[in-house]
Amino acid sequence: MKTEYKTKTRMAIIDYLKSNPDTRFTARDILKAVNRDGSNLDRSTVYRNLERLCREGKLVKYKETDINAACYQYSEDHGSCHDHMHAQCSECGKIFHLDNAILDDTAKKMKKEYGLEIDYGKTVIIGVCEECKQLNEKNK
Amino acid sequence: MKTEYKTKTRMAIIDYLKSNPDTRFTARDILKAVNRDGSNLDRSTVYRNLERLCREGKLVKYKETDINAACYQYSEDHGSCHDHMHAQCSECGKIFHLDNAILDDTAKKMKKEYGLEIDYGKTVIIGVCEECKQLNEKNK
DNA sequence: TTGCGTGCAAAGGTTTTGCATGGCA
């Protein structure tokens, strides 16, 4: 069994996560944010830490069609994100943790009509959130 | 308005799509397949054509967490893919084109409980299809 | 002291872009 070290670098990364919950970010975002204060964090370290956090289930990794980099998302309150569904605003990237029951009706139809058994942990419903909708109205 | 030319190259790419419907493939797959017969298709041309086909809604583009390249999927029967929802089998990658009505109930709840307006064209429900499910049973 | 974590450098892969040329209409 490997012992885990509590290094300054890792703490800096985790700090970033904690101050940016339920939002999408890339490896690059972390790198820039942490180094803004003069640190010398390296890309490879970011990737290695992110990979580990994902393996531990503390972080969700996913890819967006229009962004050419993996996105990650951290959540304090929702324990393992593998067991429930998510929705995401296509404009600001904000993630909502859903009650699976919201899909009950759809799940039944899916099974009957297409033979597909929904994987709640992997499904992400895309839409536009209230905030962005109002912002769009204003800017018209 | 731009005039579209019907070039040999584009036809070769479209031929590939038509002979590989409802299957996931990458830009690299097309490149290799088309050049197998001695053609000299270039990467950039592949990307430019795929981008255009996506824009026209004839092709679905998406990314998988574990594959380090964009995946595409072509379907003969479903017109523009921007207006309806999709579901995808997480094991074989097959894409199902859904009737949006299947989400009616869920959409209402989403709007009421989370203020989120669903974007049907971008949403992909993930699950395991009938075929893969049976295959899994067998291999147990 | 031990051995995990980090920074550095380099490499591998995908995707994009500028430019001159070729080919469709």
Added chain:
DNA sequence: TGCCATGCAAAACCTTTGCACGCAA
């Protein structure tokens, strides 16, 4: 003849890997 599409080369990215050194335990 126009002008779109292609091939080529190069560049921009993202991500991974090997290695020596530094630092936590």
